[in-house]
Each structure stands twice: as structure tokens, then as C-alpha cells.
Amino acid sequence: MDNNHHLINLTGNSLTIEDVINVAENGYKVKITFDKIEKIKSDRKLLNYQLDNYPEIKIYGTNRLHGDLKYVDIKKGDKIFYKGEERDLLEAYQEKYIDAHNCATGDNLKESEVRAIMLIRLNSFVKGCSIMRWETIELLLELLNKGVTPVVFEEGSVGASGDLIPLAMIAAVLIGLPQAEAFYKNERMTAIKALKKAGLKPTVLEAKEAMGLTNGSNFIAAIAVFAIRDTENLLTNANISASLSLEAIRGEKDAFSKIINDINRKHVGQIKIAKQIRMLINNSKRMSIEAQTSPFTRKKKWDIRVQDRYSFRAVPQVHGVTYEALQKLKETITIEINSATDNPLFEKVNIEELKNTIDKATFKRLSEDNNKILLDKNTKKIMKAYSGANFHAQALATVIDYLKIAITSLALITDKRTFSLLDENLSYGLPADLAVDTSKANGGLMITQYAGAARVAECRVLSAPASVTSVVTSANQEDFVSMGSIGVLHLKKIIYNTQLVVAIEMLCAMRAIQITQNKLPEDLQKLGDETEKVYEYLIEKFGDYTGDVYMRTEMEKMFEIVKNNKISNIIN
Numbered sequence: 001m002d003n004n005h006h007l008i009n010l011t012g013n014s015l016t017i018e019d020v021i022n023v024a025e026n027g028y029k030v031k032i033t034f035d036k037i038e039k040i041k042s043d044r045k046l047l048n049y050q051l052d053n054y055p056e057i058k059i060y061g062t063n064r065l066h067g068d069l070k071y072v073d074i075k076k077g078d079k080i081f082y083k084g085e086e087r088d089l090l091e092a093y094q095e096k097y098i099d100a101h102n103c104a105t106g107d108n109l110k111e112s113e114v115r116a117i118m119l120i121r122l123n124s125f126v127k128g129c130s131i132m133r134w135e136t137i138e139l140l141l142e143l144l145n146k147g148v149t150p151v152v153f154e155e156g157s158v159g160a161s162g163d164l165i166p167l168a169m170i171a172a173v174l175i176g177l178p179q180a181e182a183f184y185k186n187e188r189m190t191a192i193k194a195l196k197k198a199g200l201k202p203t204v205l206e207a208k209e210a211m212g213l214t215n216g217s218n219f220i221a222a223i224a225v226f227a228i229r230d231t232e233n234l235l236t237n238a239n240i241s242a243s244l245s246l247e248a249i250r251g252e253k254d255a256f257s258k259i260i261n262d263i264n265r266k267h268v269g270q271i272k273i274a275k276q277i278r279m280l281i282n283n284s285k286r287m288s289i290e291a292q293t294s295p296f297t298r299k300k301k302w303d304i305r306v307q308d309r310y311s312f313r314a315v316p317q318v319h320g321v322t323y324e325a326l327q328k329l330k331e332t333i334t335i336e337i338n339s340a341t342d343n344p345l346f347e348k349v350n351i352e353e354l355k356n357t358i359d360k361a362t363f364k365r366l367s368e369d370n371n372k373i374l375l376d377k378n379t380k381k382i383m384k385a386y387s388g389a390n391f392h393a394q395a396l397a398t399v400i401d402y403l404k405i406a407i408t409s410l411a412l413i414t415d416k417r418t419f420s421l422l423d424e425n426l427s428y429g430l431p432a433d434l435a436v437d438t439s440k441a442n443g444g445l446m447i448t449q450y451a452g453a454a455r456v457a458e459c460r461v462l463s464a465p466a467s468v469t470s471v472v473t474s475a476n477q478e479d480f481v482s483m484g485s486i487g488v489l490h491l492k493k494i495i496y497n498t499q500l501v502v503a504i505e506m507l508c509a510m511r512a513i514q515i516t517q518n519k520l521p522e523d524l525q526k527l528g529d530e531t532e533k534v535y536e537y538l539i540e541k542f543g544d545y546t547g548d549v550y551m552r553t554e555m556e557k558m559f560e561i562v563k564n565n566k567i568s569n570i571i572n
Helices: 017-025 035-051 089-101 113-126 136-144 163-174 189-195 209-214 218-249 257-265 268-281 315-334 360-368 394-422 444-460 486-520 529-542 553-565
Strands: 005-010 029-032 079-082 084-089 107-108 148-152 152-155 181-184 187-192 345-350 381-386
Touching: 005 017, 005 113, 017 113, 017 315, 017 444, 029 113, 029 136, 029 218, 035 113, 035 136, 079 089, 084 089, 089 163, 089 360, 089 444, 113 136, 113 148, 113 163, 113 218, 136 148, 136 163, 136 209, 148 163, 148 189, 148 394, 152 163, 152 189, 163 189, 163 209, 163 218, 187 209, 218 268, 218 315, 218 394, 218 486, 218 529, 218 553, 257 268, 268 529, 315 394, 394 444, 394 486, 444 486, 444 553, 486 529, 486 553, 529 553
Parallel strands: 005 029
Antiparallel strands: 079 084, 107 152, 148 181, 181 187, 345 381
């Protein structure tokens, strides 16, 4: 299918998580309708007239400086010698702002992540409250559609005042700063070269645009979009791996019954997970009472199971929390990617509404100037700037922390199940360490759990809430920041860690079933309707297990299956 035929129409209000992923990863193009463009142009023209004719109306970041320097005026028409030439002060300030904000550190983001940031920022502009020039918006649109992707580093944002530093790296490409870099057709090069190859020219920013490009929690939102997709896949795979572990130990089914999960404790996540586990293990003979009491169970006390340990029977309760945290993040991000997160934001208002916000002389002049009321003679409108904190990412940071904690719990319970599969005293007859034949010096899969345990330990550290770790910035002007940028990068790593932990459980569960199937009577070997499909798929990929193998290769293969969600398509 030709991706050039796929267009996402930006309205400022209807962008979806799926849209962001399609533009970021799948080559979908972006468009803005004519009526939106005309409004953007008209409103910007009105602001320009206001700045030219009523400079005494002070607007933060527009004709005044930023942060703790908010009281310093920037006068259009004043000249400054900057970078070897005489420049208008207001124009030069835009470039100086971008220069000063480019202090990122760390590794660069994936191109898809940067494209997501650009799209979300663009959608914010389309709402029409940032009063950016159409020329600047159009260039950002063209970067997306022509595949010019700024190089953006991970570190620098504190999750308030916007993701200033990473967004400034994007802005540096738009204005063609010589230090800025971009990817074009899989090659990293200077921004100037990338723009030229794509048939584009850098723009010269005008009043307010430097701040407009950098105010917003778009970095956090973009990384969270991919975290949502990856967590959805992770949770599905965790449910599958838990079901395989249940098959491996010939576990109890009652813990997943409707009477427990649907009727007597109506948490949405618990109900959903229990339903999925029931579907996966439905019609399993391996999980029957007959299989549980079969001869290869080596301890008499196991003849009557009664109930399994928490890591097996509490799957709906623990995995369900991840589902609910994920839903909350989806709700929050959907709002965020359709929000104007700039500062200040503008609204076209009646002149009367400025009466108490500007000095009396200016208001009198506005009121008497009936022949040239800011290009809007009939309605006598003016652009009013509202300073606030829509760029603040506390709403995102808090729910990101919620999901971090939930996924870490998922990793912990998954690791507990893996540990049980490997311990002969906890696994209801599985061989110690899942070693096929110790007489041949086979060590089994014990050390795979070490690798998982290390990742679980890191998850515990990373799941500490970032949203309560504010550090004062900007000379105490910006005295409470969200640190959502830290949290979302930790979330990204927690997801990776847990993908690996789930892959290790799936590997151990598959091998546990494989090396014990022939110990059960043939009529008790059948797995559940869906776990059987998964098991057969995995055995086809991994083959026989007759003894120790180079384990890292096995783990990497299973990790790719989990990460890329290759199993979900083979179950109902």
C-alpha cells in the first residue's frame, strides 16, 4: 500500500495515539485545511499590527524576555550587532533564544520519537492560540512530510516551561543553525544540508515564535505514546507467559473464575485479565485434577493442590493494575496531544476586555483609534495574551509514575513465577533448574532468572516517582517542575526490562512443558485451546531441547518475539 495516500488531517482536536504512530513510524503524511491556514494567517497579522502600533502592551516572550528576565523589554526597530551583521533586536532575540536553549545531553532519540514530537507540536499550533506565523508552521509540516528529522538528545528537560531543551533542538533545524543536525534518508548531516536536500529553506523567526516552538510537554507526550503501544503489547505477552507457566505447573483454574473476578470484585483490569487467562487455558487437560495428581508429581502433599502461590493465582489482580494504569495514561495523553501547551496563549477579544490589564493612556488610545482598530474595524477586536502554565507536565508525570509502578509489579510477579518454575520444591514435579539430564552435566535454565532478576532490580529503582522530585529552576521563577521527562525515560527502560523478564518466563515455561509432556498420560497432555497454539508456535521456532545451549541466543530470540508482539496474532 502506498503510504503517500495516507493523510492525517490536523484540526487541533482530533489527533489520536494511532495517528501519531502512523506519522512517526509508517510514513503517513500530514495536512492542514485551508480554513485553518486562513485563520492562522489572519490572527498572526492582527498580532503583528498590535506589536507595531501598540508596543506598550507588554507580552511575555513576545516583546519581553523570558523566565526571570520577564521584565526586560525587547523593542522592535532597535538594532544589535549579532553574528557578524546588524540585526533587528526583536528578530535577533528569537535566534539568541534558540542558541541559549540548546544545551541538551545524552543519547539521541529515535527518528520516530522526534517525528512524534514534531507532530504533536504542530497539532498544538493548529488550535490557533499560539499565533505562530503560517510560514513557520508550514516548514514544520514540510519537515515531517519530506522526512527531515532533527537530531534531538534525551536529556535536558525538567518537564515544565515546556520540554524547552529538546524542543529547541528542533527549532534549531527550522532556522538552520550551523550547529544543528538532522537525519535525511537515513543519513545524519547538518540541518542546512538536510533542508537543502529536501528542497526546503530555513525560516527567520519573528516575535514570540522561538518561545512558541519550545513551550510544551511534547517530548514527554511523544515518548509516552510509544510507551502506551509497547505496554499494551507487553501486557498481552505477560498474560500469555503466565498462562504457559500455569500449564507448566499444571495449575489451578479456579483463581480465574467469574465468581472471583467478575462478580465479587469488579475492578475493570482484574476482570479483563481473568477473562483473557480463561480464554487462553480453556479446555486444558494438563491443568486438570487428573494431571495434577499424575505419577510424576513427586510429593504426596501435592496430590490435592487446593490453591497455587500468589504469583500464579493473583495474576488478574496484579496484571490488572497495569491495564488500569495504562488506560489512565491513554486518557491523559489523548487530551495532551490535542492541547495548546504554549505560553502565552492568545485570544481575539473586544478592546473593552483589556481595560484592567493595560495602562489608562494605552486603553484610551485604543478606544479612540476607531479608524484603524487593529485591522478589524467592524468588530474592534484585539489580541489578548494569557500567561499561564499549560506547558506544565504534572498531569503526565503523575500517571507515568503510576504506570511505572504498575509495570514494575508486573515484572516482579513474572520473575517470581520464573523462579518457581526453576525450583524443584516449588514447581510440582518439574526437574530442578529445568535441567534435562543432570547425569550429562546439564545445568538447565537457572541462570536465565539471574538475568531477569537484574532487570527487576533496576525496575525497582527506576519506578521511584519522578513527579515528586521537583528541583527549583529559573532563579525561583519556575519553582516547581514535574520532572515528567525523567519519568518517561525511566518508563521506557522499565518496559524494556519487563519485556526481557517476560521473555525469560516464556522461555522457561515453554521448556518446562516440553520436557515434561511425555511424563503425563497422552490424554492429559493437551494444553488450553490458545496456549496450545502459542506452544506449538514457540516449539517450531526453538526446536527440541536436549541439553544446555548458548542461552543468550535463546533469550534474544524470545525477546524479539515478545517485543514485536509476534504471538498475539495467533490467539483469538
